[in-house]
Amino acid sequence: MKRFYLIVFVCLLCFVASAQRVKRSFIPYGAIFYNSQWQGVASADKATYYRILGVDNKGQKIFYDYFITGQLKAEKHYISINKQNDHNTILNGVCRTFHKSGRVESVLQYKNGKANGRALSFFPNGNIGMKLSYRNGLLDGPCYTYAENDRLEYTTIWRNGSKVNEIKGGKDHYIDKKTNEDEFCERYRHDEAVIMAQSKNITKVRENSNSVEKIKQPKTTLTKDTLTSQPVHEELVHNRPTKKDDPWVKNNEFSHATAENRYVGNIKYPETSDKEVGSGKERISLDMKLKKKGEFNFAYLYSLLSREDERLKNLGVLINISHNFQLTSSQIIDGFGAQKEVIFNHNMIYESQSGKDEITGQKPRQIGYFGTVIGNKLQIDRIKIFTWSEEEMYHFAQDAVQAGFKTLGGVDYQSADGNFILEQKTKPINYDEHEVIVTFTHQPNLYSGLYHIQMDIR
Incomplete structure (x- = not known):
């Protein structure tokens, strides 16, 4: 059993998983694809994992491995990458792997x-399994083997790859007497809660998308021909599509005056001083003003997700909302089953052949509405935002915090380099309201270095 544990740990970086065929997994530009044996493949359809290259805060090269379904698998510092056979990649520095739940698997x-x-x-379950010590590729020093209930089972001493002593139980000398913690162990688990929250949200969205495929959907008239890489023309903004002309609206639909009708008609945020979203003492007003003309507006986008109605x-509504964010072109991306993503962008484009987002000019920005097509409409499940502007990202976060959101783990979002999660302080109490979680991500070589904001129904 002891040898089994040791072999398992030494082989932790050689993962085996079932490849899945995906149409669109929001894989960023520049991704490297690997199959379940960590052999390089040409596309996401054949891949089990994908890799994004980056640089850490100290300027050291680092890559991030993801399951093809989007959960973080590993982050490793390296000297060189082998795209054909990852077993020949040369690592250098700290490397971490993760369970699909987001818990740290190994360091x-x-x-x-x-x-x-x-x-x-x-x-x-998060409990320590083994603590080993290496020197020049060989086990050297004290090693500790734990049971899953956190009980120390064996203490083993190694010298240059040879075992010289082993006892049952023993004492873990890495644990500080004052704090009763292993500082090295805790240091590389500090962000575990954030990664777990991200994995949970991704898994939930995947589960929802799988269940949608099993349900017979109404006949859909939304196609790529409806909106494929076409400009959002100025006349569409000043002359709202009528019920007859709008491809998403049946002749007998959408006759009532709602907040979004007023938004579309006036090209401004809805005048809803008596309408608020949220719950409890802290509520979000829909008439919050933009920090700058065209900036993404948290309050309105939050209302799109949180309110069932x-x-x-x-x-037509999505065109005009996005035009007010000064986004001038649009695309539709196929998802799973009846799911689609409607994208509006500026100086960005999604290349369907490569399955990657590409930057086409200066100051790129983008918003994507991801959801399920029901008849001629899109039921929004997720909103994805990209922006070149750090200021815009912080304005968005500031509006969320002022509206009653807090950072997961209590971190200071202003000093988190664009990597944090916001959740609501109080859960909605109304049956027709949804809880929303907002994930902020920023890495130099991830998403082309853009600030990424993702809003999900929790």
């Missing part, structure tokens, strides 16, 4: 491609 230190320093493995939108 291992490398030097010039060889394990060198401390190594940790964790059970799926606001989620179902036709094409």
